[in-house]
Amino acid sequence: MTPSLEAETAAEPFFLAAPRSAYVHIPFCAHKCGYCDFASVAGQDELADRYLDALDREMASILTAPKDLETIFVGGGTPTYLNEAQLDRFLDRLVRWFPPGPATEFTVESNPNTLTREKVRSLVDHGVNRVSLGAQSFHPHLLERLERNHDPASVYRAVDLLKPVIANVSIDLIFGIPGQTMTDWQTDLREGLALPIEHVSSYGLTYEKGTLLWKQRRLGIIEPTEEETEAAMYEYLLEETLRAGFEQYEVSNFARQGELDRRSRHNSVYWANAPYYGFGTGAAAFVDGHRTLNLRPLLTYIETVEEGRSPIHQSESLPPEARARETAVLELRRTQGIDLSAFQRKTGFHFRDLAPRELEGFVELGLLIDDGNVVRLSPRGFLLADGIFSRIV
Ligand code: SF4
Incomplete structure (x- = not known):
């Protein structure tokens, strides 16, 4: 895709x-x-x-x-x-x-x-x-x-x-x-x-x-x-x-x-999967399209920074489709759900194309509501949110 x-x-x-x-x-x-x-x-x-x-x-x-x-x-x-x-x-x-x-x-x-x-x-x-x-x-x-x-x-x-x-x-x-x-x-x-x-x-x-x-x-x-x-x-x-x-x-x-x-x-x-800085032990950040994670052990973090080195110990830059899926799952956490046009502008993907079977299946089960413009969790969907998210990712 x-x-x-x-x-x-x-x-x-x-x-x-x-x-x-x-x-x-x-x-x-x-x-x-x-x-x-x-x-x-x-x-x-x-x-x-x-x-x-x-x-x-x-x-x-x-x-x-x-x-x-x-x-x-x-x-x-x-x-x-x-x-x-x-x-x-x-x-x-x-x-x-x-x-x-x-x-x-x-x-x-x-x-x-x-x-x-x-x-x-x-x-x-x-x-x-x-x-x-x-x-x-x-x-x-x-x-x-x-x-x-x-x-x-x-x-x-x-x-x-x-x-x-x-x-x-x-x-x-x-x-x-x-x-x-x-x-x-x-x-x-x-x-x-x-x-x-x-x-x-x-x-x-x-x-x-x-x-x-x-x-x-x-x-x-x-x-x-x-x-x-x-x-x-x-x-x-x-x-x-x-x-x-x-x-x-x-x-x-x-x-x-x-x-x-x-x-x-x-x-x-x-x-909204928007960028943010993160500082300190174990802190995550999302800057310039890179997700980073800092060192977690306290003393290692301190010594690394004292030595003038970066405390980042993990960094990834997701390919566009994975980033779009991640954005979908994060946005679905909100009651306002996914605004399909805004999602497409933001990620370059149509949500319907990303997860067509899941969308149809969850709508049929009454766990997702699709009104044509917005897809969101139903009240029952909130109860089973984690399962829904893992299928979409
Ligand atoms: S140890 Fe307790 S107070 Fe400290 S971060 Fe964990 S949950 Fe919070």
Whole structure:
């Protein structure tokens, strides 16, 4: 399947445009949670200052001058686990590279028991206007099962600290935790949605290879939640968020409805398959049509950058058809789905030609909706999204 030369030429600027977004990774955490497969470390705080220097050096090696961006996202790890002086110094340097303007969405991830009044002040002073808080559950026994090291009360405290100065607060909630009943999940959602927050991200628990929970599951110490129960929990999530005034805009993401658009603009860049910078251990980037992945081991990353070498350890440039399939799957994650004409302009491919049998089959099964202009997941399709995506890729 070869796109016309004309279409492919038209597609080039989209993927090759200068990034308008940046992801910056801070890997430090107070403690490693039982399900965590992110590039995060606990007990290596003594490396934090060296890491922040390396991060600045990595940015200097890629950026020749400060850039105005639409979105900046500092994730982790737990960025707010840095001590007050480190957080201040890190943000000072970051905003020198990416000075946030009034329209920039500037998000920092946080965990409930890491925030202090001083840290919140530092976030605000540097232009942070969105905080994503890892609440996960409001039940002590479930937080314990996840090996989280915070209690439910710290979530309320964190929101109390943030809300007067940062209007846009998001929380993460997990369902399908071993031992979590439907009633537990109903309470978790009720508590979470009653908070003065603007956004919710909610995922079913996954057992990533090598994590503590993965090992416990293999040894039969914990029983994963039954598929049917997890599906019912997801359905309940869709109903309750809607009832509480949140709009689902992606498989796992919900934004408060109202005058202000509270959808995550940064994540929307990923779902549109648009370019973005990425800095830090394990960080992914998509620049000049190349997808790159940085070294993940903390000390190796630091030493590599200190020696003046690139921390990139994987790089690929997808052929046009694979890139179009990847774009299709990312766009399908959104409730707005794939706008077929825009997709063709963007990728050089007709979506219908890329996956004709899958499209027909999933429409017949009622999992995809095709109105002639747009293809999107049906409510039932959202439940089976991963299976649909893997067939299209
Ligand atoms: S706080 Fe987040 S990044 Fe840190 S260990 Fe827990 S899940 Fe992983």
